[in-house]
Each structure stands twice: as C-alpha cells, then as structure tokens.
Amino acid sequence: MTTDAQQQALAAALLKRAPLWLQADARARRLGRGRTEDAADALHLADDYRLLAHDLARARVLMPASRAREFLESAYARAHATLNHGDWRLGSTLRTLFVIELPAAVRWLAPYILWASLVFALAALGGFLLVERYPELIALFASPDLIASVEHGKLWTEGLLNIVPSAVLSVQILANNIVVSLFAYCAGFLFGLGTLYILGLNGLMLGAVFAFVRAHGLGGQLFSFIVAHGCVELSVMCLSGAAGAAVGEALVRPGSAGRVAAFRFAALRSGVVLIACALLLVGAGLIEGYVSPNPAYPLPVRIAIGVGYWLLMLALLTGRLWWFVRAPATSDAPRPA
Amino acid sequence: MSEAAPGLSVDSVTGIDVSLPLAGPGARAYAFTLDWHVRLVLALGWYAAGALLYNGQLSLAPPLLSDVRWFGLVVVPALALYFLYHPILEVALRGSTPGKRMAGVRVVARDGSAPGVGALLVRNVFRLIDSLPVFYGLGLALVVLTREHVRCGDMAAGTLLVYERTGSEPALAQHAAERLGRLDATGAELVAELLGRWQELSAPARAELARRLIVRYSPGSTVTELDDAQLRARLEELGRPAAATP
Numbered sequence: 247m248t249t250d251a252q253q254q255a256l257a258a259a260l261l262k263r264a265p266l267w268l269q270a271d272a273r274a275r276r277l278g279r280g281r282t283e284d285a286a287d288a289l290h291l292a293d294d295y296r297l298l299a300h301d302l303a304r305a306r307v308l309m310p311a312s313r314a315r316e317f318l319e320s321a322y323a324r325a326h327a328t329l330n331h332g333d334w335r336l337g338s339t340l341r342t343l344f345v346i347e348l349p350a351a352v353r354w355l356a357p358y359i360l361w362a363s364l365v366f367a368l369a370a371l372g373g374f375l376l377v378e379r380y381p382e383l384i385a386l387f388a389s390p391d392l393i394a395s396v397e398h399g400k401l402w403t404e405g406l407l408n409i410v411p412s413a414v415l416s417v418q419i420l421a422n423n424i425v426v427s428l429f430a431y432c433a434g435f436l437f438g439l440g441t442l443y444i445l446g447l448n449g450l451m452l453g454a455v456f457a458f459v460r461a462h463g464l465g466g467q468l469f470s471f472i473v474a475h476g477c478v479e480l481s482v483m484c485l486s487g488a489a490g491a492a493v494g495e496a497l498v499r500p501g502s503a504g505r506v507a508a509f510r511f512a513a514l515r516s517g518v519v520l521i522a523c524a525l526l527l528v529g530a531g532l533i534e535g536y537v538s539p540n541p542a543y544p545l546p547v548r549i550a551i552g553v554g555y556w557l558l559m560l561a562l563l564t565g566r567l568w569w570f571v572r573a574p575a576t577s578d579a580p581r582p583a
Numbered sequence: 584m585s586e587a588a589p590g591l592s593v594d595s596v597t598g599i600d601v602s603l604p605l606a607g608p609g610a611r612a613y614a615f616t617l618d619w620h621v622r623l624v625l626a627l628g629w630y631a632a633g634a635l636l637y638n639g640q641l642s643l644a645p646p647l648l649s650d651v652r653w654f655g656l657v658v659v660p661a662l663a664l665y666f667l668y669h670p671i672l673e674v675a676l677r678g679s680t681p682g683k684r685m686a687g688v689r690v691v692a693r694d695g696s697a698p699g700v701g702a703l704l705v706r707n708v709f710r711l712i713d714s715l716p717v718f719y720g721l722g723l724a725l726v727v728l729t730r731e732h733v734r735c736g737d738m739a740a741g742t743l744l745v746y747e748r749t750g751s752e753p754a755l756a757q758h759a760a761e762r763l764g765r766l767d768a769t770g771a772e773l774v775a776e777l778l779g780r781w782q783e784l785s786a787p788a789r790a791e792l793a794r795r796l797i798v799r800y801s802p803g804s805t806v807t808e809l810d811d812a813q814l815r816a817r818l819e820e821l822g823r824p825a826a827a828t829p
Contacts, residue, residue: 257768278697299597309768319602320747323695326593326601331696336675339700347701413651417659432711435735493739506738513739517705 257308263301264314270294271321278328280335295329298322341568343518349565351518358488358495358516362445366484369449370456377457387454396462403471406539413535420531423479427486427523431493431516438494445487452480474548475534477556482523482530485563489516489523519563526559591731591743593695601695606688606744608726611734614744615719618668618682626665633657670707674700678742689747702740709736766821770800774818786811793818 273291302322305315352359377384384393395402406415426444433440459468496512497505537543537551561567593601606614633656634643646653672680677697678690690706692698698706713722713734722734731743766774777784777792784792793814794806800821809817 254767261768261771296597299595299599303599312768312772314768314772322599323593323601323603326595327691327694327696330694336700343700410649411651411654414649414654417654428708428711432709435709435712435739510738510741513709514702514705514741517708517739518701520708521701521704 253308256304260301260304260308261314263297266297267301267318267321270298270325271317274321274325274328278324291325291329295322295325298325343521344562345565345568347518348522348563351515352563355485355488355492355516355519358491359484362441362487362491363484365442365445366449366480366487369446370453373450373453373455374457375453376450377454378461381458381461384454384458387451388458392455393458396459396464399462399464401459401464401467401471403539412540415539416531416535419534420528423482423527423531424524427482427527428520430483430486431490431520434490434493435497436494437497438491441487441490441494444490445483448483470545470548471538473545473552474537474543474555475530475552477552478526478559479530479534481556481559482526485519486523489519492516522562526562529555589730591693591695591745603691603695603743603745605732606686606746607732608723610686610688610746611726611732611744612723614680614683614686614688616682617685618680621681622665622668625668626661629664630657630661633661669710670704673703673707678703683744684747687747688744690742691745693741693743698740698742702742706736706740706742709734709739712736766800770796774821778815778818781815790814797821 270291273287273294277288277291298318298321302315302318305312305318309315373387377387392402410418426448430441430444433444456465456468459465492512493509493516496508500508503511533551533555537548543551558567590602590604593603595601631643634645635641637646637653637657638644645658669680673690683689690698690703692702710722713719713725713736715721719734722736725734725738726732729738731737733743737743773796777789777796781789790811794809797804797806797814797817801817804817806814806817
C-alpha cells in the first residue's frame, strides 16, 4: 500500500468515528451544565476524554486543515474543562463566593483596609481643620446651594422628601455611591494614585462640610442625618479604597510573579469585596432615602439602625452571617502566581 | 480553510494539549457592537413601552414632577437593562452573551474552564477603565497591542476571549468519510458539504464552487460546458469511493 493510500485509509477510519465524537461532546455539555446526576454518564466522560485526545492527535497529523479536526479541538476542550472543573451551578458558586472567598479576601485586605481608613480619616481631619481655620475655603468643597442653605440656618437635607420621593432618592444615591465605590477600586489601576485621590477628596469634603455646618450650629442635625446610613457608607468607601490600594500596590511592587500576574491576582482577589460593597450600598441607599431625611425617626432609632447595619456588614464580611450554611468543600479562589 | 488564529495551549494529563483559538480585535468589536445594539434596543423598547403605558397616550415624555411609579417601572428597569446587561448575562450564560454567541466567541478562564462569578464581575467592573477616554479607547488599544488580545478587564480577571466552534462537523465528517476515494480528507469534506448545501446555494455560486473542486481533484477536466445537473453528477462521481479505500 502506498503512503497516500495508507493516509487515506487512516483518515477514513478516523472520520467514521464521528458519531462517537458527537456523543462525547453531548455528554460533556450535559455534565458541564449540571443537568445530570447519572454516575455512569460521568464515568463515561473519562473514556470520552481519552477517545477525543486520541482522535484529535491523529486528526492533527492526518487532516490538520479539516473541520473535523476543528470540531475535535472544541469537543476535547469542553471535555477537559468538564472533567477538570466539574459542573457550574450558580447557587454553589455564589455560596462559595460569600462563605469562603469574601471572608478570605477581607482577611487578606486587612492591612489595606487599615491604611485606607487612616488616609480617609486624615483627609477628613484635614478638611475639617482647613475650613474651621479658613471658612471661605468651603467654596472649594461644597456647592453654592448647600452653602446658601446652611448660611440661612437650614440643612440642605430638610424638606428633601417634599421635593424627591424616597424611592427616587434611594436609587439616585445608591447608584451614585456604587459608581464612586467601583471607581475607587478601578482607579487603583493608576498605580494606586487614583484610589488615593478619590479617598482623599471624599475625606476632605466630608471634614470640610462638617466644619462648615458645625460653625453654623447645625453639626448635631448633620450627625443625625448621617448616622443611619453613614456608618456603612463610609466603611464601604474605605473597603473599596483598600481594594484599589491592593491593586495599586501589585502594580508598584509586583514581586517575583511579574506585574501582570500580580495585578491579576490582586484585582481578582480584592474584586470579590466589591460585590459585597455594591450590595451594602443598596441597603445604605435605601436607608438614606427612607430613614435619614425623614424627621419622624428620633436620634436613638437612627443610631440603632446605623450600628445594626454596620454589625450586619461585619457579619457579611467575616462570613459569620452564613453560620447556618455548611461551607463548600473546595474554593476556586485565586492563588498567588 | 481560514488561517489558524493564535491560540492558548493548556496542558492535559493525556499529553495532548487543549488548544483554544484566541479572538482578535475584530471578533471582539463585532461581538460588542452586536451586544450594544441588543441592550440599546431592549432598554429603549422597555422605556418606550413603559412610557406609553404610563402616559396612557402616544407620548414618551416624562412626568413634570418626580413620580415613584415612573421611576421604578420605566426609568430604573431601562437603565438596569442597559448597564447590567453584560455582568448579568455573562454570569448567567457562563461567559457568553447573545452578541458573543452570534460572533462565535466566549469568555474563558486561562485554564479553558468557565470563569467564576468573581472573575466575570471584576472583568465587567473594569469596563469603567477600558471605556476611557471615550468609545472604549483604552480597551481597544490594549486589545490591539497585547499578544493575547485582552483588555484591562481581562487582565484583571484572568480571562480570555476565545472562538467557540459550533457543531455541524461530525455529520459532515461522516459524509466525508463515505467520500474518501481519490479525495483527501479536506476535499472529501468540501464535496460532502457542497452536495449537502446544493439546493440552498444559488445556481451560479454552486456551479462556480463545483467547477473549482472538479478542476482541483481531476486535473485536466473540462468543466466550462457542463450544466448544473452534470456538475452535480461529476461531483458525486468524484466523491464515490475508489479502489484506494480499504
């Protein structure tokens, strides 16, 4: 038999196995989507994997430019992913995320959270001292409407619900806060400087406004307005700033892994915290829309809501909120490269 | 057959590496454009339908005063459809979206598996950076300049965009196997596919393709005078198993 004829015969024999490839691919899809619990089906996948690997190796040599080879590549990749990573279910993925990955990420971020909080607190103190000493500088930090309102002895939050309904206010506030929080994280991409800028600016504004309001005898009212939603809102600001700082540090001091690998590790690990931040800001936004501007809530109730929600945040971040959930056996949390 | 795209190679215990062809800037831009149109149409459609129902007349104008019903039933869902389209669909469809499906691409982790929820959300959060300064300028520049054609979000999340091959090939391979005579495997596939799609193609297109195949695998044949039926007969003859088939 000539070499050509031999190749033809081998290719023909290979192509006749196409129905087996189709079965193997269908099984990998089924198991990959978690649509079957059949143990025999799962066992077959290991055989399919070997079959596909064998046929793919031959197809790469015998008919590299064929569509049959392309299909085999795809089916083999799918079988590989299913066999090595199991199925993918939203419920168990979310459970792993909140029960294992989030507390681990918060523990890993602990030093960054400390530093970010310190930067924010120092900036707030700086803003406070600056405006207390030079009141005219408030024009740098607050809008003319806010300044005019406070100078007339009224907080800008008074009568807010007469203008905007609570639901509208909540959504506007939470959307804005989530965007700021995500930006504080992403801005870490600029070697951490963007995050530092956002943290510093927000701290300066908070301190400056407090000093200005206090100078007009409205400090207590502002505290009363802020306390219900502010405990969590400000903590989330520091959390997202810490996540951004971790990303920034990975780019500034990547270590032996290399800059891209260090960036990937830091972004992926700290990014998990952003999911919790967004959820917490939804709650804070609802409180800010429904409770904070409503004069019917006395100060003790506001403090109780603020502290209670902050404790809930701690429970979520440390994983204690899910004490009743059995921890999943494995985690796909990123490992250092 | 198109030129092979650069790919990602993943080691396997079988010794045969898993090869994933990486999507380039063109496929990415195509998928994004399709998705952008889908989400825009969905968001505008929701807004228009909601506004018409809310106003009770042929008007899309918002109310003069802030209203919870308008905001909650018209504005918020429309904005959510537009802004949460990518993160929600990528998580629910394991790294795919309608636009990506139409463009034949999907998002995978660097080991070829479906990315986790955290990775997909991080990938989407970084759109804030990739979209700077305008029209995804930074993201597009990175996709063009990086070896693996990734934007900032992919770098952060450890994800890649790869081509997803769809599966009509096994049936084609079976037909091709029956036609392996004097044809090689690629030729047998082409003849099988052309005969399978004969009725779908326009007469001039199938005649042109048939003539090319016959000339390629039967050098010296005269094909210019052959009509539609004769071309089909010659193709079938070409694909018939010959003596070389064991």
